Amino acid sequence: MAIIVRSYQPEDLTAMCAVWNEIVRDGNAFPQEELLNAASGEAFFAAQTHCGVAYDSCCDQIVGLYILHPNNVGRCGHICNASYAVAKQRRGCHIGEALVKDCMKQATKYGFRILQFNAVVKTNLAARHLYEKLGFIQLGTIPRGFRMADGSYEDICPYYIALTSNK
Numbered sequence: 001m002a003i004i005v006r007s008y009q010p011e012d013l014t015a016m017c018a019v020w021n022e023i024v025r026d027g028n029a030f031p032q033e034e035l036l037n038a039a040s041g042e043a044f045f046a047a048q049t050h051c052g053v054a055y056d057s058c059c060d061q062i063v064g065l066y067i068l069h070p071n072n073v074g075r076c077g078h079i080c081n082a083s084y085a086v087a088k089q090r091r092g093c094h095i096g097e098a099l100v101k102d103c104m105k106q107a108t109k110y111g112f113r114i115l116q117f118n119a120v121v122k123t124n125l126a127a128r129h130l131y132e133k134l135g136f137i138q139l140g141t142i143p144r145g146f147r148m149a150d151g152s153y154e155d156i157c158p159y160y161i162a163l164t165s166n167k
Helices: 010-026 038-046 095-109 125-133
Strands: 003-007 050-056 061-070 079-086 114-121 142-147 153-162
Touching: 003 095, 010 038, 010 050, 010 061, 010 079, 050 095, 061 095, 079 095, 095 114, 095 125, 114 125, 114 142, 125 153
Parallel strands: 079 114
Antiparallel strands: 003 050, 050 061, 061 079, 114 153, 142 153
């Protein structure tokens, strides 16, 4: 496995949509309910500040991705938000960690000062462990803030990390 995290290219869109849609179908991490198709995926990814992909050069496959965008506007426009997706068959291989680290670098390049995750599902222990390992701070818990695919509700845990000094 030789993972390279790079900016997405138009030829990556089909694979990106497939990985993204795995998460949406599972209904336990992303708030989106609609699957991406070729047209909606192209528009969705183009609308982001930055999209990175994890490319495995050994098998010529996109195995993960992230989206980066502002979390708010105006006086809070220095705060960004991101979402990460790793192909099911490649989870546990530290691809998510490579994506988060690259995202933090890209966010800094775009002038963001804080990276905030609004809705990390409490039961997403792998993501929460990774974020805490990288220095993210949990802001609290929002009880029953996420509707799971089965209709039950789970708590969400917002996280943040300062990307630069807050002068």
